[in-house]
Structures are given as structure tokens and as C-alpha cells.
Amino acid sequence: MKALSQVVATLSHVPGVIAAMVVGASDGLIVETSPVAGGATGAADPRKHTAALAAYLYSKVTRASGAARLGTPAFMRLEAEKGHICVVGARDVVLVTIVTPDANLGRVRLDMMNAARSNHD
Numbered sequence: 001m002k003a004l005s006q007v008v009a010t011l012s013h014v015p016g017v018i019a020a021m022v023v024g025a026s027d028g029l030i031v032e033t034s035p036v037a038g039g040a041t042g043a044a045d046p047r048k049h050t051a052a053l054a055a056y057l058y059s060k061v062t063r064a065s066g067a068a069r070l071g072t073p074a075f076m077r078l079e080a081e082k083g084h085i086c087v088v089g090a091r092d093v094v095l096v097t098i099v100t101p102d103a104n105l106g107r108v109r110l111d112m113m114n115a116a117r118s119n120h121d
Contacts (some may be wrong), residue, residue: 003034007095007115010106014111016103018083021051021096025059027077031093046087047098054096058087075109090116 011020011099012034028078030051059078065073076087081101086108088095097113099105 004093008032008034009094009107011097011111011115014097014104014108016100017097018100019098021047023051023055023094023096024093025055025089025092028055029107043054047087050098051096054085054087055094058089058094062089075113077109086112088112088116 008020008022011017017034020034021030025027028051030048033047033051046066058073061073063077065071072089074088078085078087083101084099084103084105086097086099086105096116097108097112099108
């Protein structure tokens with residue numbers, strides 16, 4: 001995979017991305033993160049919880065996908081009233097983005113998949 005800081009920088013510059021993170025797949029700890037777009041300086045950072053929960057959800061989706069004999073999930077998206085959480089597994093890490101409702105999800109997905117694919121090369 002490209003340097004983690006480069007992956008985060010690339011993803012965080014996609015229009016509509018509020019935050020981009022690389023998270024440990026097994027422990028949910030943030031390995032690398034972007035600044036929060038529009039975030040207040042010194043405010044408590046809720047991404048710790050978002051990152052851990054996203055990694056946990058991805059592990060459960062992976063388990064369900066395996067049980068259904070579908071293979072490894074390529075992309076996971078949680079759609080909510082005020083935006084989306086997108087997740088892609090990349091070996092020992094999980095790429096997580098938090099995006100606005102009007103973000104170009106195709107672009108976000110493509111860039112996340114390309115970043116994850118570079119981890120397997």
C-alpha cells in the first residue's frame with residue numbers, strides 16, 4: 001500500500017469527504033487520520049469511536065459474507081440521514097471515510113478500492 005499518510009491525504013481531498021482514516025482491522029485503533037473538515041480545534045474527536053465501530057462492523061459483514069459463501073466483501077457503505085460511512089478492507093487495516101450526503105460516492109468508492117488494491121500488489 002502507498003504510505004498510509006498518502007492514502008489518507010488522497011482520500012481526504014475527494015469532494016464530500018469529511019474524514020479519512022486507516023484503522024487496524026483487528027483492534028479498531030486509528031493508524032492514520034486526516035483532519036476533520038470543519039472540525040473545531042481542541043474539540044473531542046468522535047472518530048475514535050467511529051473507527052472502532054466501523055472496523056467491528058466490517059468484521060461482522062466479512063463473517064456474514066463468508067457464511068453466505070460470497071467471499072470477502074469488497075466495499076461496505078452505511079447510509080444515514082446526514083451522510084455515509086464507507087469501509088474497505090486492505091489486509092491488516094481498514095480504510096474508513098466519513099462523507100457528506102451529496103458526495104460523489106462512485107468517486108469515493110473508486111479511490112478507496114484503488115488504495116486497498118495497491119495494498120495487495
